[in-house]
Amino acid sequence: MAEKPIWEQIGSGFVQHYYQQFDTDRVKLADLYTDASCLTWEGEGFQGKNAIMTKLSSLPFQTIQHSITAQDHHPTPDSCVMSMVMGQLKADQDQVMGFQQVFLLKNVDNKWVCTNDMFRLALHNFGA
């Protein structure tokens, strides 16, 4: 079987690392962001590593577990990698919820960092 394209290796490697880190010790996610990174978390924007880490560290759960349903990865025209993730998560004893997340990854000084991150819980308007 042919080897996965490089962008898939980079994207899937990042995704695996990100959620593993998030679920065990999310303080260490700081390595993945820079001062130029942007996060939109449930519609709220955070600019730069410090603001992003303050938000992620302050999320109000003791335990969290992500389960990835699907992921897609693309190379972008400007040599970045864009990754879309669909999954489910369980925080503490709450019910399982669907989520979606998108990462834009850029190679900075030989390291793949996340310049753009968007996260949303899958909550729809079920009215009519």
Next chain:
Amino acid sequence: MAEKPMWEQIGSGFVQHYYQQFDTDRVKLSELYTDASCLTWEGEGFQGKSAIMTKLSSLPFQTIQHIITAQDHHPTPDSCVMSMVMGQLKADQDQVMGFQQVFLLKNVDNKWVCTNDMFRLALHNFGA
């Protein structure tokens, strides 16, 4: 109230136009892609405007309706706009289904085109 940032205007304008066109006459979506565009549709990849339009035109429904639950837009380091959409859709008389989609938009000759597009229905592994 302050005006929306430029990238939000570009992203939300694109999103509105895309789904309106998709739901009424999706053949016209070809204007939004170039020969360098990539689409991943439910995990299957399509490269370039022709392949993308062949896929979109051949989708097996008579009528389709998208409803946007949420959308987020970011400027990227390389002056692109990244847009993440969460919504629901109804094809023909099928049941309503959730979906997620991501677009990467680039300004080419003064026109915003979609260089990267990823679409997935929100279907999770409900086992255990």
